[in-house]
Amino acid sequence: xxxxxxxxxxxxxxxxxxxxxxxxxxxxxxxxxxxxxxxxxxxxxxxxxxxxxxxxxxxxxxxxxxxxxxxxxxxxxxxxxxxxxxxxxxxxxxxxxxxxxxxxxxxxxxxxxxxxxxxxxxxxxxxxxxxxxxxxxxxxxxxxxxxxxxxxxxxxxxxxxxxxxxxxxxxxxxxxxxxxxxxxxxxxxxxxxxxxxxxxxxxxxxxxxxxxxxxxxxxxxxxxxxxxxxxxxxxxxxxxxxxxxxxxxxxxxxxxxxxxxxxxxxxxxxxxxxxxxxxxxxxxxxxxxxxxxxxxxxxxxxxxxxxxxxxxxxxxxxxxxxxxxxxxxxxxxxxxxxxxxxxxxxxxxxxxxxxxxxxxxxxxxxxxxxxxxxxxxxxxxxxxxxxxxxxxxxxxxxxxxxxxxxxxxxxxxxxxxxxxxxxxxxxxxxxxxxxxxxxxxxxxxxxxxxxxxxxxxxxxxxxxxxxxxxxxxxxxxxxxxxxxxxxxxxxxxxxxxxxxxxxxxxxxxxxxxxxxxxxxxxxxxxxxxxxxxxxxxxxxxxxxxxxxxxxxxxxxxxxxxxxxxxxxx
Ligand code: DON
Numbered sequence: 001x002x003x004x005x006x007x008x009x010x011x012x013x014x015x016x017x018x019x020x021x022x023x024x025x026x027x028x029x030x031x032x033x034x035x036x037x038x039x040x041x042x043x044x045x046x047x048x049x050x051x052x053x054x055x056x057x058x059x060x061x062x063x064x065x066x067x068x069x070x071x072x073x074x075x076x077x078x079x080x081x082x083x084x085x086x087x088x089x090x091x092x093x094x095x096x097x098x099x100x101x102x103x104x105x106x107x108x109x110x111x112x113x114x115x116x117x118x119x120x121x122x123x124x125x126x127x128x129x130x131x132x133x134x135x136x137x138x139x140x141x142x143x144x145x146x147x148x149x150x151x152x153x154x155x156x157x158x159x160x161x162x163x164x165x166x167x168x169x170x171x172x173x174x175x176x177x178x179x180x181x182x183x184x185x186x187x188x189x190x191x192x193x194x195x196x197x198x199x200x201x202x203x204x205x206x207x208x209x210x211x212x213x214x215x216x217x218x219x220x221x222x223x224x225x226x227x228x229x230x231x232x233x234x235x236x237x238x239x240x241x242x243x244x245x246x247x248x249x250x251x252x253x254x255x256x257x258x259x260x261x262x263x264x265x266x267x268x269x270x271x272x273x274x275x276x277x278x279x280x281x282x283x284x285x286x287x288x289x290x291x292x293x294x295x296x297x298x299x300x301x302x303x304x305x306x307x308x309x310x311x312x313x314x315x316x317x318x319x320x321x322x323x324x325x326x327x328x329x330x331x332x333x334x335x336x337x338x339x340x341x342x343x344x345x346x347x348x349x350x351x352x353x354x355x356x357x358x359x360x361x362x363x364x365x366x367x368x369x370x371x372x373x374x375x376x377x378x379x380x381x382x383x384x385x386x387x388x389x390x391x392x393x394x395x396x397x398x399x400x401x402x403x404x405x406x407x408x409x410x411x412x413x414x415x416x417x418x419x420x421x422x423x424x425x426x427x428x429x430x431x432x433x434x435x436x437x438x439x440x441x442x443x444x445x446x447x448x449x450x451x452x453x454x455x456x457x458x459x460x461x462x463x464x465x466x467x468x469x470x471x472x473x474x475x476x477x478x479x480x481x482x483x484x485x486x487x488x489x490x491x492x493x494x495x496x497x498x499x500x501x502x503x504x505x506x507x508x509x510x511x512x513x514x515x516x517x518x519x520x521x522x523x524x525x526x527x528x529x530x531x532x533x534x535x536x537x538x539x540x541x542x543x544x545x546x547x548x549x550x551x552x553x554x555x556x557x558x559x560x561x562x563x564x565x566x567x568x569x
Contacts, residue, residue: 035568086396102142104135131248215412284453330439379470
């Protein structure tokens with residue numbers, strides 16, 4: 001904790017203005033990274049440095065973000081990608097915010113029952129492994145669109161560092177070595193993945209070099225011809241021919257029909273901050289705002305971070321927002337979702353009326369939802385802020401670590417398993433244990449419902465926070481808890497990210513607590529209220545940048561749960 005913060009906390013404690021911070025929640029954090037001009041927080045150090053290099057040579061936050069996005073496709077193959085999709089939120093210094101949806105779409109050959117066998121059972125792993133688990137990738141389209149429309153540098157300049165890393169290789173870190181080894185069961189199923197990522201079964205020891213020559217050639221094609229190369233050109237032809245050879249679904253037609261979309265960001269407020277976040281086809285922003293609205297009615301600050309009262313109330317709000325997600329949400333290009341009602345303050349009032357401060361609800365017998373009348377009208381996240389105050393919050397993914405496990409021969413492209421984010425069958429949990437509904441059924445061209453939650457907070461029109469995380473459904477709760485830790489509990493950005501996390505997603509009806517992190521007093525008090533506790537290791541890998549309101553200084557933090565690095569200048 002910085003000296004200044006210690007003084008503030010000591011003062012607050014003395015005058016009783018804020019609760020004594022829980023030592024468990026605050027003890028071990030280092031100071032945030034501090035910079036004046038620009039900052040990049042990402043899950044991998046080379047990618048962060050490449051982003052900073054772009055800023056230093058005159059690029060803006062979008063140039064840096066696109067460079068980081070391409071670099072992570074090389075250096076962070078578990079989630080960085082060409083073969084996946086995601087969401088980029090851009091907030092310009094003048095206050096305008098745009099949102100690029102480059103989420104994957106279901107191929108034309110997919111449909112509602114494709115993962116269900118003749119006896120009505122969901123076929124295990126069908127939507128998570130192999131050539132039929134992938135949606136049509138959106139990443140090259142999304143990154144190239146952002147760069148072309150908003151970047152200052154050339155596509156060549158922002159892509160070259162990634163191409164060099166793929167072509168010439170880089171030494172594998174301890175973290176990557178371990179991550180690849182852990183994914184060996186999946187990657188070993190597919191010869192090309194085994195060759196490239198498992199070193200033909202010999203694995204990569206830390207310090208050995210990972211070369212991705214085919215990936216370099218795909219990146220070069222995109223560098224020279226833009227996204228066109230990936231969707232209609234040489235790369236498209238290669239992708240389609242590998243799929244055809246292996247009985248997969250993605251065709252040249254699917255690729256040619258793919259389009260990234262501009263979406264209107266969702267806006268809400270929390271205790272005087274404006275929250276600007278991701279609309280459908282991610283559920284992330286809707287669920288986040290629903291939870292923040294619900295929690296605004298409680299004095300969390302005096303209940304204290306990590307106290308059983310706080311965790312209980314936050315859990316009850318999570319439970320309800322996740323039920324709404326499961327039952328009501330899907331791609332709004334295909335289904336109607338009552339987003340404005342779900343994120344309204346009057347709905348939050350209804351939610352609070354249902355919550356008993358002393359007793360856990362039972363997920364399967366929650367009272368009926370009372371929506372107000374409609375009003376008018378393995379993933380990775382990185383955050384970037386440039387010297388002019390432009391900011392990017394980008395979360396993109398292959399879904400599971402290393403996606404479907406498939407590397408397409410001749411392209412070096414590791415493909416997503418995003419089809420598992422659709423509802424394979426209503427009522428049957430997906431890989432994250434999420435029960436999903438009709439609104440998220442598979443339809444060709446539709447985007448699977450996501451939990452990714454790239455988010456900005458502003459205060460009086462000024463950028464305050466850029467935040468996001470991986471972690472499947474835990475993403476929304478990670479972003480929520482970072483915000484609560486900052487706004488309600490006065491943590492630094494590093495402390496807010498470090499603090500132990502908890503997660504409830506309606507079903508299964510269990511409260512997951514990171515272990516270690518919660519004291520026995522707290523867990524006993526939660527059990528006494530009726531919560532079923534399960535202990536889990538880490539949730540999420542948040543990457544955040546905060547703009548210090550008084551000085552404008554940038555304070556950044558990477559999550560200690562991952563191997564990321566925040567770099568500033
Ligand atoms: O879009 C989603 O919600 C999921 N595909 C995200 C997956 C994820 O975060 C995995 N990372 N750890």
